[in-house]
Amino acid sequence: MTAPGDDRPRLLVVGGCGGLVGRAVLEEFAADHRIRSAHRQPLPAESARGVEFVAADAATVPDWRPLLEGIDTVLNLAWYRDGKNPRFAPLRAGLLRLVQAADAARVRRFVHLSVPDAPPELERDLPYLAYRREVDRAIAASGLSYAIVRPTMLFAPGDRLATVMLRTIARYRRLPLFGEGEYHLSPVSTRDLARALRIEGERGGGRTVTMGGPRRWTYRELAERMFAAFGRPPRYLHLSRRNSVRLAWFLETFGSTLLYKYEVEWLLSDMLGVPAYDGLDRPLEPIGPFLDREAARLGAPARPGTGTAE
Numbered sequence: 001m002t003a004p005g006d007d008r009p010r011l012l013v014v015g016g017c018g019g020l021v022g023r024a025v026l027e028e029f030a031a032d033h034r035i036r037s038a039h040r041q042p043l044p045a046e047s048a049r050g051v052e053f054v055a056a057d058a059a060t061v062p063d064w065r066p067l068l069e070g071i072d073t074v075l076n077l078a079w080y081r082d083g084k085n086p087r088f089a090p091l092r093a094g095l096l097r098l099v100q101a102a103d104a105a106r107v108r109r110f111v112h113l114s115v116p117d118a119p120p121e122l123e124r125d126l127p128y129l130a131y132r133r134e135v136d137r138a139i140a141a142s143g144l145s146y147a148i149v150r151p152t153m154l155f156a157p158g159d160r161l162a163t164v165m166l167r168t169i170a171r172y173r174r175l176p177l178f179g180e181g182e183y184h185l186s187p188v189s190t191r192d193l194a195r196a197l198r199i200e201g202e203r204g205g206g207r208t209v210t211m212g213g214p215r216r217w218t219y220r221e222l223a224e225r226m227f228a229a230f231g232r233p234p235r236y237l238h239l240s241r242r243n244s245v246r247l248a249w250f251l252e253t254f255g256s257t258l259l260y261k262y263e264v265e266w267l268l269s270d271m272l273g274v275p276a277y278d279g280l281d282r283p284l285e286p287i288g289p290f291l292d293r294e295a296a297r298l299g300a301p302a303r304p305g306t307g308t309a310e
Contacts, residue, residue: 015078028194059090064101073109083128083262092131110146147200151211156190170298177236178244181220184273186212189285212274214284229295
């Protein structure tokens with residue numbers, strides 16, 4: 001129930017506040033927004049912050065109108081990571097219904113989390129991207145005031161790249177090096193992404209923005225910084241580009257979610273080192289201090305100067 005006189009903006013978060021981005025969104029918005037969160041299972045963190053939970057699977061909601069009642073802004077976080085997940089088609093259909101319903105309801109703003117450009121063959125043939133772009137295009141073609149936000153590599157505790165790489169170093173004392181490691185990444189924190197989602201949600205008109213972090217690293221530079229967080233010299237398992245893709249294919253084929261083939265192909269394409277986002281009202285968070293904190297949590301000795309910007 002809404003307290004009388006509660007005039008805070010009302011936000012519908014599709015996909016919930018439990019994932020990597022969702023947790024940052026909850027931290028960013030809970031204090032001054034009324035949040036309605038639509039996903040499958042209730043979350044203690046949402047309940048503790050006064051979030052209204054609605055049991056819903058974005059792929060199967062037949063009528064979004066009840067969920068949109070009183071909503072000022074829709075924020076869609078729903079998607080899957082598995083590149084060939086058979087659920088992409090129904091999720092796309094459910095999100096297209098959401099776009100149509102939000103347009104008809106004259107929702108003030110629609111904010112959609114997407115991804116940067118990928119190689120043409122992935123954009124065309126990979127369900128993860130092909131279906132996602134259909135949703136992107138439908139939003140842009142609608143009558144909605146919208147923002148499509150496309151962050152590159154995200155970092156936060158439990159992320160799927162930096163944290164996994166750190167754990168690999170901690171356990172095996174080496175990292176796979178795909179090719180020569182000269183392709184680029186622009187890591188951006190989930191807290192900065194959540195802040196950007198707020199800022200983009202407060203704008204008007206239609207806007208698609210790609211979001212990178214404060215520094216453009218080569219993969220090798222980033223790997224070396226991770227070894228430095230442990231106080232160790234770099235040690236690599238050298239793989240050719242072809243064998244890098246083969247390794248990811250092998251892992252994926254045998255059920256691993258550690259690394260997907262399309263992720264390695266995308267990384268090797270050198271399309272993920274996108275420019276820094278310039279719309280934030282504070283400096284973008286560098287990844288270096290995060291790496292030091294996570295390495296210390298995994299047992300590394302504290303580094304002199306830990307916490308300095310990089």
